[in-house]
Amino acid sequence: MNLRLKTKLEDETKIFELQAGLQVNSKAAVMRLAIGYSLKIKEDPRIVEGKIVKYNIQNQNGSDYNRFTIFGSDEIVFKALMEENLKCHLDDNDFFPELTYAHIHRGLKELFSDFKLAGSKEKLLKKILR
Numbered sequence: 001m002n003l004r005l006k007t008k009l010e011d012e013t014k015i016f017e018l019q020a021g022l023q024v025n026s027k028a029a030v031m032r033l034a035i036g037y038s039l040k041i042k043e044d045p046r047i048v049e050g051k052i053v054k055y056n057i058q059n060q061n062g063s064d065y066n067r068f069t070i071f072g073s074d075e076i077v078f079k080a081l082m083e084e085n086l087k088c089h090l091d092d093n094d095f096f097p098e099l100t101y102a103h104i105h106r107g108l109k110e111l112f113s114d115f116k117l118a119g120s121k122e123k124l125l126k127k128i129l130r
Helices: 009-022 027-039 067-086 092-118 121-129
Strands: 004-006 064-066
Touching: 004 067, 004 092, 009 027, 009 092, 009 121, 027 064, 027 067, 027 092, 064 067, 067 092, 092 121
Parallel strands: none
Antiparallel strands: 004 064
């Protein structure tokens, strides 16, 4: 069982800006929001430009996170949501860190873009809650 996930530097930059802009108290909260944002998209987040991108911790140059830090006590809920999104059972190696990182990475791109377009926390929340 893998217990850690490492991000890329570009992800860390977005996480830091979103944490400040959305006024949330932890990077993990931003990552959970990003996962939720990514789950709205029905395609597999590991597929980029028609190819499956594999998670390789050696290629990551950002921060290191513990599995429990990211999910807290809600890991089983996140896994169920990811399985529902892909319509298949996930073994532990596919779920974490592979698919989890892919959802965080894709979700951060989308969330960050929408936040920049909205210009404020309030406007982004209005857009999300519509």
